[in-house]
Amino acid sequence: MPDGVTSRHESALGTWVRAWQRPGAPLRGLVAGYHGYEQRLARPARHRGIPGASVALVFGFGPPQTVSSPDAGTEPVTLGSFVAGLYDRHVLIDAPSYHGIQVDLGPVAAFRLLRRPLRELTGRTLPLHSVFGRHADRVVERLATAPSWPDRFRMLDRLLIANLHRGMLPRTEVHQAWRRIRATGGRVRVGALARELGWSERRLASQFGDQLGMSPKRMAGLVRFERAAALLARPDRPSLAEIAHRVGYYDQAHLTTEVRRFAGLTPRQLVGDRLPDQGGVFDLTGR
Numbered sequence: 001m002p003d004g005v006t007s008r009h010e011s012a013l014g015t016w017v018r019a020w021q022r023p024g025a026p027l028r029g030l031v032a033g034y035h036g037y038e039q040r041l042a043r044p045a046r047h048r049g050i051p052g053a054s055v056a057l058v059f060g061f062g063p064p065q066t067v068s069s070p071d072a073g074t075e076p077v078t079l080g081s082f083v084a085g086l087y088d089r090h091v092l093i094d095a096p097s098y099h100g101i102q103v104d105l106g107p108v109a110a111f112r113l114l115r116r117p118l119r120e121l122t123g124r125t126l127p128l129h130s131v132f133g134r135h136a137d138r139v140v141e142r143l144a145t146a147p148s149w150p151d152r153f154r155m156l157d158r159l160l161i162a163n164l165h166r167g168m169l170p171r172t173e174v175h176q177a178w179r180r181i182r183a184t185g186g187r188v189r190v191g192a193l194a195r196e197l198g199w200s201e202r203r204l205a206s207q208f209g210d211q212l213g214m215s216p217k218r219m220a221g222l223v224r225f226e227r228a229a230a231l232l233a234r235p236d237r238p239s240l241a242e243i244a245h246r247v248g249y250y251d252q253a254h255l256t257t258e259v260r261r262f263a264g265l266t267p268r269q270l271v272g273d274r275l276p277d278q279g280g281v282f283d284l285t286g287r
Contacts, residue, residue, distance in 0.1 A: 008277075013276075016039035016277075019149040024161070030109035035103075038099045041097075044096075046282065047093040047094075049084075049092070049093055050229055050263050051090060051091075051222060051226075052226040053106070053226055055083065055084065056084040057083050058083070058101070058102050059139070059143050061143070061144040062100065066078045079127055080140070081136065081140050083128060085121025086121070086122050088214070089123075089262065090263050103156060103160070106182075108169070111170050112167030113167055119213055170211040171207060181220050185247065186222070187224070190205070190217050225258055228247045228249075231243045233278070240256075
């Protein structure tokens with residue numbers, strides 16, 4: 001969705017509003033974007049959260065959501081607003097309706113904002129007050145009662161800028177490693193990356209995994225999948241063979257294996273389960 005655009009959809013499937021905005025200039029490169037949503041489907045449906053190389057802050061304005069990760073073997077949690085650490089498997093989200101804002105934080109921004117090693121959050125979903133403490137409910141209320149999506153997004157700019165400036169940066173080598181992984185689309189080899197930094201592979205894996213939540217190898221795989229999922233979501237998406245080539249998979253079969261591993265669906269199922277107008281990925285069939 002282009003920057004600053006709000007889309008509206010109404011059909012037999014339901015009604016929804018989707019708003020997207022890049023963060024203010026001081027946050028770009030740290031925060032991927034703000035996603036506002038208000039969604040009411042015509043019948044009960046389960047949202048499929050697709051993993052990516054970001055930590056999600058969810059400010060919920062409606063009923064609580066139940067988040068489960070069947071492949072991770074963790075217990076479901078029911079929360080109104082929450083922070084979701086890095087996952088390398090899909091999550092399932094159940095709620096009567098969906099209304100709120102999701103903020104996608106790059107791992108460096110998440111490390112600074114949360115002020116803790118991201119390994120503690122990997123594969124976990126925690127209440128929002130674990131980030132903003134006793135002020136979390138007030139933040140959600142102010143966002144919910146703001147008069148428009150742009151007003152909400154400007155409030156988030158101010159909130160995140162103030163909080164990020166108080167946080168520590170990860171180690172220089174860890175930060176450089178993340179920038180290389182992102183810049184290469186996850187196609188850099190870990191051994192070559194360690195040599196560039198003057199570290200052993202073991203030291204890189206330990207330091208990177210502790211501070212940013214996953215080993216460099218796992219993070220690179222997640223970045224490749226994130227690129228593949230973005231290409232699959234495009235209305236003018238390339239062929240599966242072309243997507244595999246662009247992302248760096250061996251072939252179309254390798255693409256299918258990786259998409260199934262991360263999303264729990266084949267590429268064609270992932271495309272087929274996406275609602276119109278970027279309305280998210282939902283199970284409408286009871287599959």
